[in-house]
Amino acid sequence: MEIIKNEKLGEEVIRITHKSGLEIAIIPKKGFSSIYAQFAAKVGSVDNCFKLKGEEQFTRIPDGIAHFLEHKMFDMEDGTNAFDQYAKTGASANAFTAFDKTAYLFSTTDHFKESLEVLVNCVTHPYFTKESVEKEQGIIGQEIRMYDDNGEWRVLFNLLECLYQHNPVRIDIAGTVESIAKIDHELLYRCYRTFYNLHNMILCVVGDVKVEDVLEVCDKYLEPAEPQEIICDYGPAETGLHSTYHEQQLPVASPLFQLGFKDNYTNCEGREFLKREAAMGILLSMLVGRSSDFYEEMYRQGLINSSFSSEYFWGRGFASAIMGGESKEPEKVQQHLLSAIEKMKQNPDDELFQRCKRAVYASTVQMFNSVENIAVQYVGYYFAKADFFQVLDVFDEVTLDDVMTLLDQVFQKENMALSVVRPVDKA
């Protein structure tokens, strides 16, 4: 057990490597009513081609399987559902599948230990049958169709398809109705055995909890796991963009757009990654943040509105700087952005840099207001081999030079693509 403290922030994390092989992180939050727990596996929609160390062949699995597995994890062998058990403990439970992780979580204000038992038990005891898989195909089919209608979802995924030639980040997380039809319960077991090995997972608990309670539950339910090495194939190396523009029509009232710059430098991990991410956050704030020249000009011209936002969109094997929102003329926004980039390259502005650094620092500090945010961030950084508790320290190290270097590396025309979703042509 090790305890890492951040005195200035008044926060600490207790890290334990359980005898079963599972990594546990507990972040105490005295005075908070809720406790949030997340049990996550390092597998997401990008992990669609894998082999175990020692195996000859790679196995390609159907798109959407990680998400499908997530849905089915709640089924228990006795015919009940984990939700039935959470109903008795009063916890509010959920799960999500991201590009590079799958997380099972609950939040509760009472009966924490009982809820944790449900979580740990349910995720370590999968139960898949032919009938339950067929039933789920209907539900997930509807979920896919719900997202097909969602302009915000489609505009982002269309951008990813432009930016990435081969990287599986361009594939929809839920797959397609056709791809999920290929999933059967045996395949689900195979994926489970590979990716849900405890050495590939983490349990993160945030709130006013006792460490002993967490350890007792883990001791009760966790069997020791064999260390294993999973080798994933993410496709051939990217040699550029797939395309620079994509447009789709959907019944939206106003055109939506997402503009992205692919970051080709995706090999960094740990503290180096934290620094890159902090620098990117500051850069985006300087370039297109609410107090930037670009934002004011675009807003004044009515080319963007308060729906406009930007982020450093990253995960295992991919990273891009993306921005967008509603706009009647996205191409014009793109042109103005290119000018703003040129202007910034010519005129590094230290006052702007200092102001944006303060702002991004403060936004990061504010994550600690929410037990959920803390857990989500901690797990995300853990899988990137980085430490969330170091995130604030790196701000001191980021210089204006770092930011200008990033601007040169990433914000180049050859890395850029635009995705637009326009209202349906009534013509």
Add this chain to the structure above:
Amino acid sequence: MQSIKMKNGMTLHVIPTDQFKTEALSITFFQPMEEEKNGKRALLPYVLRSGCQDYGSLKGINQELQRQYSAALSVYVRKKGHYQGVGYFLTYLDDRLAFGGECISDACLELLKNVLLHPITKDGAFDADIVAQEKKNLKDLLESRVNDKILYGMDQCNQHMCKGSPYALSEYGRMEDFGEEGITGASLYEAYQELLQNARCELVYIGRKDGAEMAAKLEQVLGEIHPGALALDAQPLDVSGSQGGEVTEELSINQCKLTMGFTTGVTVEDDVFPTMMANVIFGGGPTSKLFMNVREKLSLCYYATSRYDNITGQILVYSGIEKKNLEVAKAEILHQLEELKQGKVTDEEFDAAKMSVINSLRTAKDSTAAMESVVVSNLFRKEPMTVDQMIEEIRRVTKEDAICAAQKIQPHTTYILV
């Protein structure tokens, strides 16, 4: 929680806590909804937010917020029953986390005052460019409600259900308000003065500072404003102008959106807790009848939820359904309501629902935005009530109470997007 009446007629509600890295302050001006005036009042906080004598343009205001450690000043436009509430939600980092001991809170209160009281005006009118820009943004916002098919379906259902009454109005106003013949800098200025004089003003503070100290600071900063004293009531939804029934609207979407509106006649002016429980058992979460049957048993959908508005008494059920399954889904929803009314509720269902409500209320204590929202909703009660008191009331509700309350859930309007 403390409620302090300020010298200028505003009331400050204080939730003392040292839990967060930030403090929060909201200011809301309430007026009854009026078709001719909603648009102007909604536009006002956006226009004020976009230009101020002390900082110049929007960029100037945003730069000052950024300087104050990423303080945030968001516009609030809310619909509560037949009232419209407009104002701001201000959050800022705790003074102790500033790099060099700066007093972030004082600077932020000063900014709030400047934004509210020093707009950019000329000859009794707001700046024409700013007004034009924000009119366009609000027009786009109204149009974008169409983007979110789930919300659009709910809006349409509500409009049909409450036709002819203020409850049908949008808190953002009408499309024509934001057109060329609509709001002007001068008409907006009139609405501004009317707001400052007549609206009822409520403040909510969540943070470490002493309530009386905060009230004194706010009296100093906002003392020039002398708001009105109108009463806030929670009369149930007025459906007298609507025949109800079923309406279908054609759009080219992949998945149909079904919204069903129900009346209960029960609001926070009565004992609302049994109705709240009835709604949760019916469709408020993964242990509810709608989730267990429409989603899990029949695999018809990914979501089927019911939402209860405790200020109007309205319940809206909303679901995304494949066209061919529409009739089955509608029938099943109504069937589950019947089951509830007939008392077919197991102890497990009831206990799960109760625990989930208590859990939500407790969880609200961990979020400044959620706490603020609870305080504002509770303004419509005859007596103020804290979250802990609400939890006690929920504990008292029995299964029979909930089933009895369910008898009042009456179907009224069904709205379908295909």
